[in-house]
Amino acid sequence: MTDRRFGPKGWTPEHLGSLAGKTYLVTGANAGAGFEATRVFLSKGGRVMMLNRNADKSNTAIATLKQELGSDVDVAFVHMDLAALSSVREAAAEVLDKVPRIDALICNAAIAQVASQQMTVDGFESQLGVNHFGHFLLCGLLFERVEESRGRIVVVGSNAYKMGRKRIQFEDLDFDEKYSAWNAYAQSKLAQMMFAYELQRRVHAAHKNVEVQVCHPGASRTNLLMDTASTFNKIVWSMLSRLIAQSAEKGAWPEVMCATEEGLQRETYYGPTKRAQTVGPIDACPLEEVALNREAAAKLWALSEQKTSLSWSP
Numbered sequence: 001m002t003d004r005r006f007g008p009k010g011w012t013p014e015h016l017g018s019l020a021g022k023t024y025l026v027t028g029a030n031a032g033a034g035f036e037a038t039r040v041f042l043s044k045g046g047r048v049m050m051l052n053r054n055a056d057k058s059n060t061a062i063a064t065l066k067q068e069l070g071s072d073v074d075v076a077f078v079h080m081d082l083a084a085l086s087s088v089r090e091a092a093a094e095v096l097d098k099v100p101r102i103d104a105l106i107c108n109a110a111i112a113q114v115a116s117q118q119m120t121v122d123g124f125e126s127q128l129g130v131n132h133f134g135h136f137l138l139c140g141l142l143f144e145r146v147e148e149s150r151g152r153i154v155v156v157g158s159n160a161y162k163m164g165r166k167r168i169q170f171e172d173l174d175f176d177e178k179y180s181a182w183n184a185y186a187q188s189k190l191a192q193m194m195f196a197y198e199l200q201r202r203v204h205a206a207h208k209n210v211e212v213q214v215c216h217p218g219a220s221r222t223n224l225l226m227d228t229a230s231t232f233n234k235i236v237w238s239m240l241s242r243l244i245a246q247s248a249e250k251g252a253w254p255e256v257m258c259a260t261e262e263g264l265q266r267e268t269y270y271g272p273t274k275r276a277q278t279v280g281p282i283d284a285c286p287l288e289e290v291a292l293n294r295e296a297a298a299k300l301w302a303l304s305e306q307k308t309s310l311s312w313s314p
Ligand SMILES: NC(=O)c1ccc[n+]([C@@H]2O[C@H](COP(=O)([O-])OP(=O)(O)OC[C@H]3O[C@@H](n4cnc5c(N)ncnc54)[C@H](OP(=O)(O)O)[C@@H]3O)[C@@H](O)[C@H]2O)c1
Pocket: 027, 028, 029, 030, 031, 032, 033, 034, 051, 052, 053, 054, 057, 080, 081, 082, 083, 107, 108, 109, 110, 111, 112, 130, 156, 157, 158, 159, 160, 216, 217, 218, 219, 220, 221, 222, 223, 224, 225, 227, 251
């Protein structure tokens, strides 16, 4: 039985006090759950640095937030395209220059169900490249600043981790053999979660002042599939999401909780707890063993260091 801590209503932003003086970094914050999380942080007095790939969308998002919450809210963006390791390096350097403390780095951005196999400029299958390798590099480059701030790293996973092949295909990482949009997305989210739990174990063993948490938004009405999925999958999801999904706002709450709440547990997966963990009160969800596989996680870590040319021992 999974431990439920937050009662029948689950965690909601009502649990938040003032976030004045706190700084949150959110990847992919111009839309969907990342945008909604930004809105919550700002509404409680926090500062947000968005890490986004599109300047126009970022400026529009910032204008919307300022119009709604007041022109003095502290929100800005740094350009970062997770599909290019050089862009992640440039963004991390800019963050280190501009952001003196990081209370939480939230790895929220993702692409999903990319219809046909596509490769990033660095030669990775696009979902693994954007969702996992890009974030791995970003976390590694910002880790010391997070630690100096006694901050957190929050990785946004997905129930997809347990729905694809449920393994990292080390022998065919890019799905050259037989590409499947669903399996490649599922692998990328499993990789993100395996990485996060491995980081959590390494940080704990090394007594570092960084908390690592893993969450998921359940099924939320966002743009996630709209740029990348096949036409068929887009139509199916746009119909299905009206019936089974919750708002993007509620989808953001688990990441806000993981960035702020005290007393969260290790090796735990936070998100909506009802209807196969797609909607409902936010709390600890069941976590399948595959995400905690230490052997695969250690192999993935070594591979990620090699692929991103980053030597990282937290
Ligand atoms: N929605 C769901 O039901 C669901 C379910 C399970 C898990 N999730 C997870 O929830 C998180 C948030 O997704 P969402 O549903 O809010 O999707 P979304 O509305 O599509 O937002 C994704 C964000 O990621 C950004 N992004 C995509 N590729 C990027 C790149 N190469 N570099 C930098 N930013 C990039 C997007 O930027 P652009 O606006 O420029 O495209 C957008 O800001 C993801 O980690 C996703 O895997 C979502």
